[in-house]
Amino acid sequence: MNNPSPNHQLSVYLIALGAFSLGMASYVTAGLIPLIESSFSVSVAVAAQLVTAFTLAYGLGSPIFVALTPPDRQRAGLLIALGLFVLANAASAISTDFMALVVWRAVTGIGAGVYLAMGIGAATALSPPERRGKSIALIMGGMASGVVLGVPLSLMIAERMGWQAALWLVTLLGLMAFAGLMIRLPQLPAAPASSLRQKMAILADGHVMTILLVSLLAAVASLGMYTFIAPLLADPDHGAVRSVTPYLWIWGIGGVLGSFLVGPIVDRVRGPVLVFAIMAILSASLFLLPFAAASGAWLVAIPIVVWGAVGWALQVPQNNELIMARQAQGDGNLAIALNESALYLGSAIGAAAGGFVLLLRMPTWSLAACAGSVALAGALLQILNLRRQEGSRRVSQPELNH
Template sequence: MSTSSTTMGAPSAAPGPSGSGWVKSVTVLAVGSFAMGTDSFVLAGILPQMARGLHVSTGEAGQTITAFALTYGLAGPFLAALTSRLPRKPLLAFALTLFIVANVASAAAPTLTLLLVARVAAGIGAALYTPNASAAAAALAGPARRGRALSVILGGLTVGTVFGVPVGTWIGQHLSWSGSLLFVAAVGTVALLGVLVVLPTLPVPPAVPLAQRFRVLAHGRVVAIVGVMLLESCASIMVYTYTAAILGGIAHVSGTELAVALLVWGIGGVFGAFGSGWLTDRWGAERTLTAAIVLLVITLAALTLATSFVAVAVVMLLNGAAGWAVSTPNNHRLTALVPTLPSVVISFNASGIYLGQAVGAALGGVLLDGGTSVRVLCLTGAAVAVAAGILHAAVGRPAGKP
């Protein structure tokens, strides 16, 4: 489920600064990624509190995650094309400002309707920021250090999941769900100040017209591979979104234990995000993706049997690793298919991630509100992951490709 490598505009070919001068600027950009990573996942840990505060069901509250993810998934490619000729630093500052205001508005929203509107605005801010931060990091570091720079941006996202989500969850569990969103806004404000003060003026990257971006979807294998990402993300988020209800219902986990469980999930995600790159280089994209999907199916089903906190921790660790291990090998396959437009096909993979999250959160909410038990919800997620595995097997491997 990793949102790494979501660069939608090609990075500038201009070399980055000499020495380590680029590190400070890229670190600032990573703080923004930390905020985005926290915002993407923190609501899962505070849905019961949010539902009680807004006087709605947990399933209805879960649609706030749908609104954020659907906005990101649908708006991302269009925003990338519409803003391709705008200066990078002001664009990043605007994206962060919108993100901050949207999270403050989310925290203050008195009704679910207004909260959904605010989450849409936050999704637009995230869709503007994350890919452009990746492109800016690559431009700042230069070709020789591009991989390290992009890994720092990925690090911000994963650290947001590992540390930001548990902190936000703890705030929501012990103070208020609004406090969790204000925490995200505060981190975004730190990033905004850093961008304004530290980030240098950046060259505008070469524009890729919208028509050219969507032309790659005429390639059937591209659509199928993005479909694998969508189904995997749907399966993972369908269960993760309602983690509080699932772990509370099966293992009676809540409060601090829930925050720890989400921390463990995030740690697993770090191993999955970085380990999948190592495995892809050694096993190949096909085998790595197969292993990740199989592990996802097993762990989603295993949650139904995890009745102790120790069992929950083990399953959450492996589930986080599986969920975050899929994006890298999928990106590897896409860039091998369309090597001339790597940033464009990667952007569609990112859209597949967020559209899958939107479908998963929405479907999970409908099932829970319809009376589905949390165990059946986990098994439904596992069934969707099986569908992802079937599509992955059907896509196959083209001759001569790794």
């Protein structure tokens, strides 16, 4: 496939639209908790379990269902996952029982996780090698846009029309993507047939496990620090900011820009080199965060926008590397699903670790210092992938010369 056909390009855009609705669904529930708490007469702690149900099902369930998808049913698997996501959001919107709502949020999480993994795999299959990075960036940028633009919009609608309206908006966008893909998505190439045991061999692939560990450390640092940006900026020694909302917007806008702009770079720069640079920049921006906050309320916007940009951009080269590492075995989709699981696990670890830091009554700047240290550890770990790639190039070079 040398040149992508217009239909193939349109399919990638439609997958990105689905990713936009996925981004909304992933983060909107947290903002709906006060409305749901009132609607079902439950406590905040109980209502928050809706987020837990979604994230656990997304992070733990999606790799299992991706692994179970028949290799010759990639197109059907993607459409079923998106259809399940749409139906589960609609069922959530009409739920009158809280436990039923919890179950449907878990089902939504499974559909979302499977769809994103298979959507990225489909987009790369439909794109020539020199455009794969751009295709992945388009999908990740769609998801980032759903978080940054879609979530505030849906929350505004929810305040006027009820929490159900936000989920109906997610359902509508997902349904639009589903209808478009039903018509436009071509048949996808079948992956090599393999048993479940053979698929589990991916866990013994040192290269893949290093990539996943880097993603885990990046999530611990980036998403973990995101959880505690408010207490840091509210500290009198670091700006005494009254409202953190503008800074969350700055972080999110940086994420959208980073997700889209990294695409052309991925197609030109070797993946391990780019990931190392991103992790190093992420570490530096987190280390600089408290110093910038102490120097000025708006100066801190610089490390925040850089942090958001590289934090979101990272997953484009990471997913691209995973697909290239496992395309011969035909389980690139499973590798991506495991990467998403690593991100959710890292986010949970980062939030728990930050809470522990505050429990020890350590100064708030230590949150950023710890996050920066974790990102630095990820950058150093990435050196293993750089050396592995260099070793592979040395091995292949004599063969080419021979």
